[in-house]
Amino acid sequence: MGAGPDRAASSPDRRRFLTAGAAVIGAAASAQLWLPGTARAAEAPLPDGLFSLGVTSGDPLPDGVVLWTRLAPDPLNGGGMPDRVVQVEWEMSPDERFRTGVRRGVAQARPEYGHSVHVDVRGLRPGRTYWYRFRAGGQLSRVGRTRTAPQPLASGGSLRLALASCQNWQHGYFTPYADMYAQDPDVVVFVGDYIYESGPSATAPRRHEGSGEPYSLTQYRNRYAQYRTDPDLQRMHAHAPWVVTFDDHEVDNDFAGEIPQDPAKQPHDAFVARLTAAYQAFYEHMPVRATAIPTGPHIRMHRRFQFGRLARLNVLDTRQYRSDQATSQTGAQNPALTMLGAEQKRWLLDSLHGSNTRWNLVASQIMMAETDLLAGAGKRWYYDAWDGYQVERNALLGEFQQVRNPVVLSGDRHLTMISDLRRDFADPSSAVVGAEFVGTSISSNGDQDQAAFHAQWDPLKADNPHWKLIDAHRGYHLFDVRRDAVDARVRVVDTVLKPRATARTLARLRVADGRPGVLLG
The missing domain is CATH 2.60.40.380 (Purple acid phosphatase-like, N-terminal)
Structure with missing residues (x-):
């Protein structure tokens, strides 16, 4: 811990708010x-x-x-x-x-x-x-x-929360965790891609164990065990409580429910067996309760945490209950498609509308704000994210108008993308109903060429006016949640290709109480 082991007791302004x-x-x-x-x-x-x-x-x-x-x-x-x-x-x-x-x-x-x-x-x-x-x-x-945690009705205090995701062993070392340890968060929220299921690469900075992708329980256990040997990850795990959920790479890239990425190569029975192995290995390596013990190819991961009267955190499962991904603009607007499934959607809305907290946080594995990948007229969406489930996403944003201070914490994209959440992304003048922080990756995609990234993405800013910040450095996001505001810092490292790195604050942002959206500076 950066300030010593007794910082919680010696800093009354930083009360620890942690509850499930x-x-x-x-x-x-x-x-x-x-x-x-x-x-x-x-x-x-x-x-x-x-x-x-x-x-x-x-x-x-x-x-x-x-x-x-x-x-x-x-x-x-x-x-x-x-x-x-x-x-x-x-x-x-x-x-x-x-x-x-x-x-x-x-x-x-x-x-x-x-x-x-x-x-x-x-x-x-x-x-x-x-x-x-x-x-x-x-x-x-x-x-x-x-x-x-404090008593559920405790008021005041603050919460320091770290948001992390996407740690590919083969793309580099997990150096951002060394800086996270020094920043001493109260809780780490990990929103998916704890492991990657890809086979070993001879040219990677670090090579995956095994001879191919994991399919059996033993193979998934070995992959998790390899990741757990990273010294920075292991040290951070021992330093603060974690709240975890999974995305796709804990099982199979871009899977949806019981549908694999490549159904022609993975018959249904075989993929169900793979799901069963992957979910059990996930449970075996995560600090979760017995309610998360899998039943075959099913696991309960969506759950709710309350940080006194300050904040409520709703952790979603955006993989297990989703419809298969759309592949066209028309498909993405199909009202029958669901990301959450009926039961989880009711659970989320009940939690949001029944909350007595100042801040209502939603941990979503994948991005909620729109990504228009087509410069100029027309739209081309990123279908694996909430863009591929337009009707359900837009209805949820409509519900956000009746929720106090909704803030979405996401991962998956291997970049920082911080946005206003608008009631209707088709209308740039529609009401801002919330804020979203898509956290960058711990190591996935390695040390990207920043000039090439901005040459590709900056021309899209005019088509995505809700974006407040985009960047492709590796790192994590750090939030100080207080009654009057959520102050966010984008913490990045200069490299993940070496075991040691230099960290810095790339940007500071704020979400003010009662004012939906993101403020820079």
């Missing part, structure tokens, strides 16, 4: 004791390097949080664990040195879940910073840090 609102299934045996080594003497010794993938936390509540690790002494070869259940002890304390207020328990690392551990600790105090660690086979994990 969905019903959960508890998994923590918090009354059990930290087991002495003699209790494990009868078990066969475990391999060294059990905690090679680190630790993380996520989905905090006022009285609880999920703690995660996975036992993987041979991470790129299926994990390397014996085919048996392993007892993993966990320990948690409000004291960084674990001297006082210690909570202890035992969780089971089961082979059918890749020896991953998801501990849903309850009975914690609201608005507190905690430290945690795991022990198994006489080995101790690194120490992680997390935070609980």
